[in-house]
Amino acid sequence: MGRKYFGTDGVRGKVGEAPITPEFVMHLGYAAGQVLVADRGSLPPNQHPTVLIGKDTRISGYMLEAAMEAGFTAAGVNVLMTGPMPTPAVAYLTRALRLQAGVVISASHNPFEDNGIKFFSASGQKLPDSVEKAIEARLDHPIVTVEARQLGRARRIEDAAARYIEFCKSTFPNQLDLRGMRIVVDCANGATYHIAPHVLHELGAEVIAIGNEPNGFNINDECGATHTQTLSDAVRAQRADIGIALDGDGDRLMMADGEGRIYDGDKLVYVIARHRIQTGQMKGGVVGTLMTNLGAEHALGRIHVPFERARVGDRYVLERLHANGWTLGGETSGHILCLDKHTTGDGIVSALQVLSALRETGETLAAFTADLQTYPQIMINVPVKRGFRIDAVPAIGAAVAEAEAALKGSGRVVLRASGTEPLIRVMVEGRDADQVRQAAETIAGVVRTAAAAG
Numbered sequence: 304m305g306r307k308y309f310g311t312d313g314v315r316g317k318v319g320e321a322p323i324t325p326e327f328v329m330h331l332g333y334a335a336g337q338v339l340v341a342d343r344g345s346l347p348p349n350q351h352p353t354v355l356i357g358k359d360t361r362i363s364g365y366m367l368e369a370a371m372e373a374g375f376t377a378a379g380v381n382v383l384m385t386g387p388m389p390t391p392a393v394a395y396l397t398r399a400l401r402l403q404a405g406v407v408i409s410a411s412h413n414p415f416e417d418n419g420i421k422f423f424s425a426s427g428q429k430l431p432d433s434v435e436k437a438i439e440a441r442l443d444h445p446i447v448t449v450e451a452r453q454l455g456r457a458r459r460i461e462d463a464a465a466r467y468i469e470f471c472k473s474t475f476p477n478q479l480d481l482r483g484m485r486i487v488v489d490c491a492n493g494a495t496y497h498i499a500p501h502v503l504h505e506l507g508a509e510v511i512a513i514g515n516e517p518n519g520f521n522i523n524d525e526c527g528a529t530h531t532q533t534l535s536d537a538v539r540a541q542r543a544d545i546g547i548a549l550d551g552d553g554d555r556l557m558m559a560d561g562e563g564r565i566y567d568g569d570k571l572v573y574v575i576a577r578h579r580i581q582t583g584q585m586k587g588g589v590v591g592t593l594m595t596n597l598g599a600e601h602a603l604g605r606i607h608v609p610f611e612r613a614r615v616g617d618r619y620v621l622e623r624l625h626a627n628g629w630t631l632g633g634e635t636s637g638h639i640l641c642l643d644k645h646t647t648g649d650g651i652v653s654a655l656q657v658l659s660a661l662r663e664t665g666e667t668l669a670a671f672t673a674d675l676q677t678y679p680q681i682m683i684n685v686p687v688k689r690g691f692r693i694d695a696v697p698a699i700g701a702a703v704a705e706a707e708a709a710l711k712g713s714g715r716v717v718l719r720a721s722g723t724e725p726l727i728r729v730m731v732e733g734r735d736a737d738q739v740r741q742a743a744e745t746i747a748g749v750v751r752t753a754a755a756a757g
Contacts, residue, residue, distance in 0.1 A: 308442070309435040311616035311722030313421030315410055318363040323418050325370040331420060332374020332406075334441035336455075338434065339403050340379055346403075351455055353381040355397050357388035357463075358408035359494040359552045362519030363418045367408045371420070376455035377448040385463040387517070389494045389553030390421070391649035392467040398427035398646065399466065409494070409552040412529045412636075413723065415520050427646035429618050464497055471502045474644040475655045479662045481508035485543045487559075489534045491527025492517040493551030499651050503547075506655075511541050528555040528637050528650070535563035545658070545668070549650040554617075555637035556650040558657060560668040569599040571657055572633040574671045575641065576608050578660035579631070586643070590623045590632030592616075593717045594682075594730055602675040616722055617648045678714065679736035681743035683729045684721075687754040693718055693727060696753040699746070706731060706742035714739065716746070727754070 308314045308322050314331065316323040322331075339352040346352060356371055358364035364387075372382050380403075385396070390407045397405030405423035413419075422430045422438075430438075448454070486508045490496040492515070500512040513533070514526040526533045528550040538546040538559045546559035558566045566574075572589060579585035588609030591599065595612060603610045611627065613619040617638040624632050624642055633639035639653035660671065693699050699718070706716050714733025721728055727750050731743040 307439055309439065311618060312411065313407075313419050315413070315417065315419030315723050317416055318361075318418050323363075323367070325366055328367050328370040328420060329374040329377075330442060330446060331438070332371040333378045333446045334374075334438045334444075335404070335406075335422065336375045336378025336380040337441050338437050351379055351381045352403040353383060355383045355385065355393055355400065355402050355405045356408065357385040357390070357393040357396075357405070357494075359410075360387050360492060360496070360517035360519060360522050361410070361415045361418055361551075363415075364408050367418060367420070371406060371408065372457050374446070376457055377446060378455070379449040379453045380455045382455060382457040384457065384459045386459065387494045387497070388463055388467070389498060389649075389651070391554055391645060391647050391652065392463065392494075392498070394423045394427040394647045395467060395470050395645065396463055397423050397425065399470075401425075407552065411552045411723070412523055412527070412550040412555060414524070415522050419723075423647070429621070429647065468498060468501050468505070471498070471649075471651045471655065472505060474641075474652045475506060476659050476663070479659055481506040481658065481662070483507075484545065484658075485509045485511070485541065487511045487513060487534060487537045487541055487543045487546040489514040489527055489537070489546070489548040491523050491529075491549055491551050492521040493523065493527065493549065493553065495549050495553040495651065498553070499547070499549060502651055502655075511537070511543060513537050522551045527551065528557045531557050531559070531565045534559050535565060539563045545661075547654045550637070553650050554648045556639055556653045557637050558654065558668065562669075564669070566668050566672065568633045568635045568637040568639055569596045569677070570668075570672050570675060571637075571653065572631065572639055573599055573602055573675050574660055574668065575639070575653075575656050576603060576631055577606055577671060578656075578664065580606055580608065581664070584643075585631070587627055587629035590620045590627070590629060592620060592634050593719065594635050596635065596677045596680055597715060597732060598675060598677040605674060615719055621647075678732045678734060679739045680730065680732035681739050683743050683747040684726045685729060685747050685750045685754060687725055687727050687750070688757065689725045691720070691725075691727065691754055691757060693720070693750070696749075698749050699753060702746045702749040706746060709738065709742065716742070718746070718750075
């Protein structure tokens, strides 16, 4: 059975439209609770499984949190709620508190009209496909509330933010600090608004926080890791040494140097890898994705770091890291995995790994990445109806073949369906910027025409 509701990053969609309705989310909580009750592990017979529920700052989070809580407790599962909390914080707290699962109500980098549900296992990792399939199978059955004596309880935990702040700080070398650094941090009006500034300040930095006034509607709105011009402008205006941009749920990272130049996930992974080579801490190679810039692959090769591409999505990067026994991977979009520090991608923790490299060596981001020359890369997102299939349109395949022939082996063409939005992403990269742009626009045009006809 394939996954019907779970995409590459949980269940996601527009609020009020299936599947992001209170009715479905309650049913999802109940189904997930049934799976947890059925697989109690080492729990004593009279002890309820317990899950942690965190959320970002979207207005819809209140409604969906209540629905999820009702579903879990109806299945006989206890619930701990954190309020607004970054996705990686939920992963950490689930593991640290020895809970059976963690749930995040978030649509990550999407606008406030969207929301989603993603789960973490007891080990703080995303659920394996087999568990997601087991949950989906139970969605076919109606909710049958357990008897009153077996109902779960729900309560809020008050120290979640403080626990996570201390965890983040623990991933920064004890012998280093950030004294003397002026840092702008853009929290995307999301779940890190009350976390990231404190982490940096407590490590000694002078912190200028922006995007730290969420109102339920402004998450990711012209700010954060998906709108880096805001960070770039703020760094220059504040004469800061460095800038950090996170996304709405805190698992993406972009950075800026003192000149306002932006460093994406490819460059930041390279900084971490190069520093770990210098300090003898590099374990194996790096996993990127189909979207990782060819220049990053070549630069890693020059410092003798093996490189492998996974499908797009941090869950697939994680799979390949585990398979290879490696610890470092990431995506151009800013999902960075440092498995020696955390079980999942974490924007704050990743930023601290970059900052530790800069502090320990005294180098700038520009100096650290001087050997990484990225190829021109164009990405065009084409809106389509859900279920649109690229391989069902011969004209798209023909356009791709023509572009690849023109590139003559000096570039790449990647077409893929987004795992979180109804989009086809058209990516072309190569040595000639004009050729790359023309090829991308041509292919996107063919996809747009096919989507309109379908």
